[in-house]
Amino acid sequence: MEEEEKKAISEQKRSCVNCGAELKYKPGTTNINCEYCGHQETITQDEDGFKELELKPYLSAMGSQSHSEEIMMLHCKNCGANQHVEENYKSLHCVYCTMPLIIEDAYKEDWILPGAVLPFQFDQKKSHQIFSKWVKGLWFAPNKLKKAALDPQNTKGLYLPYWTFDAQLYADYTGERGTYYYVSVPYTTTVNGKTVTRTRQERRTRWSPTSGNITGFVDDTLIKASHQRNNAIPKKLSHWNLDALEPFNTSYLAGFVTEKYTILLQDGHLSSTKEAERIARSWARQDIGGDTQRVHSIDMRLSQETFKHILLPVYISAYRFNSKKYNFFINGQTGKISGSRPYSFWKIFFLVVFILSIILILLWLSNK
Template identity: 70%
Template sequence: MEDIKKQKSELKKACLNCGAELLYAPGTTTLICEYCGNEETIAAKNQGFEELELKPYLDKIGGQSHSEVISMLQCKNCGANQHIEEHYKSLHCVYCSMPLIIEDVCEEEWILPGAVLPFQIDHKKAHQVFKNWVGGLWFAPNNLKKAALNPDLTRGLYLPYWTFDAFLNADYTGQRGDYYYVNVPYTTTQNGKTVTRTRRERRTRWTYASGHVSGFVDDTLVKASKQNTGNIPLKIAHWNLKLLKPFDSSYLSGFVTEKYTISLKDGHLESTDEARKIANYWARRDIGGDTQRVSSIDMQLSNETFKHILLPVYISTYKFKGKRYNFYVNGENGAISGERPYSFWKIFFTVFTVGIIILVVVMLAR
């Protein structure tokens, strides 16, 4: 219990000068006090990432190891589970902006993250990305900018993911296809006469193939949370995992952290499906030839390990004419994706103008 209390106390770090909350400065290894400007360096950890053995966790043995208790608030509107520290002043859901009631806080246990990819761009930069993107939208309503560009509605969120490692062995059977070409005669009519010609057609010669493939499958990434609304678009869900750092709660200071809602067991099932796709690719590569058919794969995974990791994203939510829209910015590389409204009249007049231009061109051509 003392270890759990220690882990919880480390989530909030006080300034040595004034006692205010220290916040993580994105793109650095520094905590900064927003009141007196004092800075504190986050100590580098020499050890690498600790990969946890998968089987004991799936068998619920050792579940207390590498775990801690955290305070959670659940959004009653979209169901998102969010860990929000005391210093975070805006108690609203990062996905749907509905108010979170502090009295509803509850304590839950989670598997302690093994690694975190700290935010590489700050709140100001993320807001500028939003602003530039909205400013460049075609057919957007004129008053969209006023609705969308409120910096207070841009929030930083650490998303939970599972990563899985395993050694893969697979026996396969299939067919190897090699292309060859033949000349095929055909007839056509030319100047009222029937003429015989030939054309070159590609054929495939199939031969039986079987074999064995093996290798290490590293860091299969599986999303560990699911909400009723506000799912992160695949377009921005790409991070450079080489920037991962051994977990330190200091990197979470000033940001919301989402707790996983997809179990380790379900995440493992998805990673196994991904491993099967990898085995299929390796088998096709091993078969060779111009094309391949894989009939069967007998796959075995061994030495399976996993990590719970946290990845950064900024979210902005706003309402426009009664409808809610979400924007997302990758907190590492600045990639953006979002929902947006369209102006009916802008589209109408554009189509009308283009139609007039085409009509004029056709009339002049006559």
């Protein structure tokens, strides 16, 4: 009975009271709607808000099994992506590499329940418009790429898994405070054939030893929770307004693919600790003051550590050209787009030929 209840949390689907079709999340709203008859329902918000989970129990073997559930997964044998497949999802192809996924290979796997989700802010139609406009503006793009951009089925909505970590930080540090001062330095130069001596101001730094301690709250350190091999999300797309996070509700996932984390919690925690050390050094430099600083040692301690498993939205369009795969990504919150792209050899070749022809014609006319 307990297993059935756990499955019901993430696998439940809502049917339309009018026509029976499945209700899907409508991007940019707090509604799920029927694509067939237009019926809408409001997503029930969790009054308790986000679920910040205490970290230490989850880093133990026993604790990692609490607040978790089973979901149905498909593993892409080509690129390694793990994708949560909904029964009604029409295209059983990997969102990253477009290779076919076999529904018979689906398996159940435990995951830590997401604590929050950042809902898509616009629909697939809008994302396709952004993608098409970007593709049409690419210089020397193959004609096949522009034709592929006309098919909305090439653009998929995907929720990416991330870890966020919160902690109270305390650190002792030793270092040096640098204060700038200037000295007059003589030098010689030649003026009107004569050697003259002049002076210039040069900056020096006076160092003095210092030590102290810093304390503060490190909030929502964002750590990617999945490996994408050759399909990594570009860093310039990974800027999110986490203030718009909503308490997790499976209704937001309806109609989209959800990727399961492959970077385990303990590995994500190690990355967040390194980020906390970077933050501690930055705070230490601010505390040292002066014109410049040196941090020689820092002894950092973290307490009251909590974490969330969150899902962030991105649209992906995959395309193959000359046996090579290209991915294009759109941030599902901001609409920012980025990706790799192929170049048309023949378009570049004919442009070079055209430029050389113009040069030759101009040379011929100048010699007449």
